Amino acid sequence: MDQTTDMARRSRLPIRARLATTVGGAAATVSRLAGRGDGSVIGGVIGLRLEPGLLSLLAQGRQVVLVTGTNGKTTTTRLITAALGALGQEIASNAFGANMEAGLTSALSRAPDATLAVLEVDEKYIPAMLEATAARVVVLLNLSRDQMDRAAEIWMLARRWRAALAAAPGCRVVANADDPLVAWAAGEARQVTWVGAGQRWRDDSWCCPHCGSHLLRDGDDWRCGECSNRRPPVSWVLTGDQVIDPMGRARRLDLALPGRANRANAVVALAVADAFGVSTAQALRELRNVTSVAGRYTQVSRRGCEIRLLLAKNPAGWLEALDVLAPPPVPVLLSVNAQGPDGRDTSWLWDVDYRRLRERPVFVDGERKMDLAVRLEADEVPFQLVSGIDEAVGLARAPHLEVLANYTAFQQYRAVLGRAV
Amino acid sequence: MGYGYPGYAGRGLRLVWIYPDLLSTYGDRGNLLVLERRARLRGIPVDVTLVNSDQRVPPDGDIYLMGGGEDLPQILATRRLRADGGLGAAVHRGAVLFAVCAGYQMIGREFGGAEGQPMEGLGLLDIRSGRGERRGVGEVVADVDPALNVPRLTGFENHQGVTSLGPGAKPLARVLTGVGNGDGTEGAYAGRVLGTYLHGPALVRNPGLADLLLTWAAGPLQPLVPAAEELALRLRGERLAAVGS
Numbered sequence: 001m002d003q004t005t006d007m008a009r010r011s012r013l014p015i016r017a018r019l020a021t022t023v024g025g026a027a028a029t030v031s032r033l034a035g036r037g038d039g040s041v042i043g044g045v046i047g048l049r050l051e052p053g054l055l056s057l058l059a060q061g062r063q064v065v066l067v068t069g070t071n072g073k074t075t076t077t078r079l080i081t082a083a084l085g086a087l088g089q090e091i092a093s094n095a096f097g098a099n100m101e102a103g104l105t106s107a108l109s110r111a112p113d114a115t116l117a118v119l120e121v122d123e124k125y126i127p128a129m130l131e132a133t134a135a136r137v138v139v140l141l142n143l144s145r146d147q148m149d150r151a152a153e154i155w156m157l158a159r160r161w162r163a164a165l166a167a168a169p170g171c172r173v174v175a176n177a178d179d180p181l182v183a184w185a186a187g188e189a190r191q192v193t194w195v196g197a198g199q200r201w202r203d204d205s206w207c208c209p210h211c212g213s214h215l216l217r218d219g220d221d222w223r224c225g226e227c228s229n230r231r232p233p234v235s236w237v238l239t240g241d242q243v244i245d246p247m248g249r250a251r252r253l254d255l256a257l258p259g260r261a262n263r264a265n266a267v268v269a270l271a272v273a274d275a276f277g278v279s280t281a282q283a284l285r286e287l288r289n290v291t292s293v294a295g296r297y298t299q300v301s302r303r304g305c306e307i308r309l310l311l312a313k314n315p316a317g318w319l320e321a322l323d324v325l326a327p328p329p330v331p332v333l334l335s336v337n338a339q340g341p342d343g344r345d346t347s348w349l350w351d352v353d354y355r356r357l358r359e360r361p362v363f364v365d366g367e368r369k370m371d372l373a374v375r376l377e378a379d380e381v382p383f384q385l386v387s388g389i390d391e392a393v394g395l396a397r398a399p400h401l402e403v404l405a406n407y408t409a410f411q412q413y414r415a416v417l418g419r420a421v
Numbered sequence: 422m423g424y425g426y427p428g429y430a431g432r433g434l435r436l437v438w439i440y441p442d443l444l445s446t447y448g449d450r451g452n453l454l455v456l457e458r459r460a461r462l463r464g465i466p467v468d469v470t471l472v473n474s475d476q477r478v479p480p481d482g483d484i485y486l487m488g489g490g491e492d493l494p495q496i497l498a499t500r501r502l503r504a505d506g507g508l509g510a511a512v513h514r515g516a517v518l519f520a521v522c523a524g525y526q527m528i529g530r531e532f533g534g535a536e537g538q539p540m541e542g543l544g545l546l547d548i549r550s551g552r553g554e555r556r557g558v559g560e561v562v563a564d565v566d567p568a569l570n571v572p573r574l575t576g577f578e579n580h581q582g583v584t585s586l587g588p589g590a591k592p593l594a595r596v597l598t599g600v601g602n603g604d605g606t607e608g609a610y611a612g613r614v615l616g617t618y619l620h621g622p623a624l625v626r627n628p629g630l631a632d633l634l635l636t637w638a639a640g641p642l643q644p645l646v647p648a649a650e651e652l653a654l655r656l657r658g659e660r661l662a663a664v665g666s
Contacts, residue, residue: 145446153446153491206442207474212497214442214475225475344559345577347621350448370656374625377652378454 017057020050021109044102047109055101058108059133062092064117065272066129069141069182070154071317072265073099073120075257076141078293079269081118083283084276092117096294100125104133116276123157127164130171137272138165140175140182141197141265144204145351146314147343154181158209161185174271176264177234178220184209184229193271196220196234197264200323201316203351238267245270245280253284256291259324295414302417305393306400309417311410313342315351321404322352328360331396333389335366335409342407346371354379363392366409389413433468434460434639437482439508442473443498444524447579449488451622452519455631456484463643465635474498478507483638484517487524489620492535495523502527502543512545517613517637521623525608525616526550526582533582546614547589556581557600560664561619563607565594571629573597574607575660576619584609584618593617598664613637626657 013021047054065084067077074097081093092111094103099122108117121129123143130138140161143154158181165173166188175186177194181204186192198220199205205222208215213226223230235246241263242250253263266287273283292298296311312321325332338344346368354376362383364372369385376383386392393401405413438453453469460467472478474497478485485508490498502508512518518528526532529548534540537552558579565571574594583603586592593608593615594601601607601618608617615634617623624631628650636642 155491155493203441203445207494207497212443212493214473345447345579345621347448347451347577350451350454350622350625351445370652370659374652374656375451378451378458 013057014051017051017054020047020054021058021112041098041102041106043109044098044105044107047105048102055105055108055129055132058105058112059117062108062115062117063276064119064133064135065137065139066126066133066135067118067120067139067141068123068126069139069176070123070144070146070314071320072141072261073097075262075293075296076139076265076268077118077120078290079266079287080139080272082286082290083269083273083278084116084118085286086273086278086282087116087276089116090114092119094119101129101132104129127160130164130168135168135171137172137174137275138168139268139272140173140186141268142176142179142199142201142316143181143185144201144314144316145348146316147345154204155209158182158185162188165189172275174268174275176268177232178222180205180215180222180229180231181209183232187229187232192232193236193275194232194234195268195271196237196239197267198238198260200260201319203315236267236271238264243267243270243280245274249280251280251284254288256288257293257297259320261320261324295410300417302389303393305396305398307389307393307417308400308402309410309413310402310404311407312404313406315348318352318404322354322356325402325404326400329398330400330402331361331363331392331398332357333363333365333386333392333396333401333403333405334372335364335403335405335413336369336372337367337406337409337412338371339367339408342409349375354381357381361396361398363395365389365392366405389416433466434484434635435468435470435479435482437470437472437479437485437511439472439478439485439487439502439524440474440498441471441488443494444488444490446489446491447522447621449486449521449621452486452488452521452624452631455622455624455628456486456635459628459631459645460635460639462645462649465639474501478502478505478511480507480510480514482511482516484519484634485511487518487520487527489522489524491523495527495532496534496540499527499532499540499542503541509543509545512614515613517634518545518615519624519634520614520616522578522580522618522620525618526584528614528616529584530587546609546611546616547587548584548609548616549587550582550584553581553583553600553603557603557618559599560660561599561601561607562597562661562664563594563599563601564597565630566591566610569593569610569633571627571633573661574617574619574630575626575657575664576617576623577621578618579620580618582618625653626660628653628657 092114094107169190173189176197178199208224210229211227237244312318528545529542532550533552563574590609592606
């Protein structure tokens with residue numbers, strides 16, 4: 001980083017904010033060196049304590065993209081950052097998923113010269129972060145049940161998004177038209193780019209968010225049987241492995257990242273790139289180079305076994321992740337925890353349909369492995385309980401192992417396999 | 422299949438899940454799967470019916486299940502169930518009704534609406550619910566009314582409701598850990614209608630409660646072979662130990 005421009009930007013900040021970014025940055029470095037984390041939150045926490053308005057000050061003069069939704073935030077943030085890379089400018093981003101105020105603040109203070117910022121935001125914080133950053137673009141991916149012991153309920157969240165976006169006329173919303181809750185939340189925004197990104201998980205959107213009547217569905221199309229609420233006309237569409245742009249041109253995506261959900265995330269990223277003047281052809285070249293995201297989809301070798309790590313945190317995420325698994329007889333290791341970031345309630349396991357795991361070896365691990373064991377028993381899926389990834393590798397005696405874990409379980413495996421993952 | 426329970430010869434035990442499209446927020450399917458499994462393990466044939474909110478509620482079910490939901494779906498579901506009338510008719514005929522969380526509040530005389538205002542419930546259980554000061558979120562442990570002969574309850578609650586019981590309902594349990602109804606009791610029952618704040622898959626960790634509902638519907642049950650419930654009992658023991666009760 002060029003130190004003079006760094007100084008120049010900082011010198012535009014009020015003195016307290018300047019001190020706050022410097023002290024916060026020092027704390028982040030200490031945190032990294034001490035091996036306590038990647039330093040993506042601690043700096044922001046300290047900075048905000050010294051200057052509560054720090055995020056607004058740091059966001060001034062930058063073009064900010066906020067990315068939210070229940071699933072795919074981290075990956076989509078990474079894809080948008082990659083696509084905007086075609087502009088050749090430095091981009092600030094909270095690439096490791098620290099998505100509350102402190103994480104956003106750290107990301108911006110670490111990149112004082114970046115005129116662009118792509119930031120993932122926790123669903124609850126969108127109204128506050130939209131106000132603080134005066135974002136140019138807000139991306140709404142999807143909304144489904146997730147960690148309800150700590151998150152607000154989703155109809156309520158959709159209502160808050162709707163009010164916040166209606167109050168931000170200068171902001172462009174890029175929203176998934178195939179998710180009725182998302183479409184309703186974006187429904188009063190002034191400028192919307194609608195994307196037909198699909199929706200695998202539908203158990204949270206059988207009813208109209210506007211009037212509560214049963215929605216009529218036909219493929220990806222949906223409309224309310226009672227009121228005028230219906231799927232908005234889309235300008236970007238994912239169909240199979242192809243994206244169709246607003247001019248009606250179809251292109252193959254050919255991503256390195258696996259799965260339908262990531263193709264949907266990529267189409268959203270292309271729509272955002274287009275809003276910044278990056279051509280689809282240029283953006284696609286960048287997207288195809290993304291092979292893993294914060295450890296997700298990473299392949300590692302362990303005792304002669306090729307392990308692939310997949311993260312899924314809630315029923316919609318598990319549904320998409322089960323689609324991504326290599327076909328049987330490749331064995332699968334499932335791991336579930338219920339620490340704070342996972343949600344302390346494991347009820348969601350009963351919203352996932354595990355029956356398609358019946359035809360392959362299944363290993364079950366994690367701090368809440370008994371919850372998962374009882375769940376698999378009810379779906380008549382044979383399995384073995386294990387303690388740790390090495391026991392699964394030993395028992396599997398296979399060249400490949402697919403690993404699917406929720407948040408802290410995934411981080412524990414990453415720690416075992418080394419931070420390189 | 423079909424042996425041992427003459428009452429079900431030629432006809433399965435009919436489980437009816439009410440409005441999974443509106444009232445299924447927290448893994449409520451678990452209750453259906455547990456009842457189905459424990460009935461089948463005893464050779465009782467089972468028919469499962471899912472009734473969406475745009476469909477009629479069949480009046481000839483044996484066990485009706487109601488799950489959790491947010492404020493707005495709770496109000497909509499109540500309005501539709503009142504207009505439909507099928508559930509009320511079934512309960513008056515003696516069918517079993519098991520309702521959790523939002524469903525528990527709905528089957529009472531009154532519950533708190535989106536802004537806390539009183540809403541008229543289905544009146545199938547003599548309870549009244551309102552909105553409390555703060556949300557009860559976390560593990561629950563409660564000792565069940567000895568008359569029901571069901572082991573200690575373990576589960577998870579996540580609600581802001583406060584429920585008081587009228588003379589026509591009895592508390593299901595006494596709270597050892599957690600909030601429950603808000604007065605030291607948890608849940609309520611009368612006849613074959615039973616409700617609880619243990620949300621979502623409440624029967625998973627409480628196979629004794631599942632068997633109580635099956636007994637109400639199908640008469641005395643054969644015991645299960647130990648291997649069939651070993652995992653559920655291990656999970657149960659683990660959760661009770663984790664809460665320290």
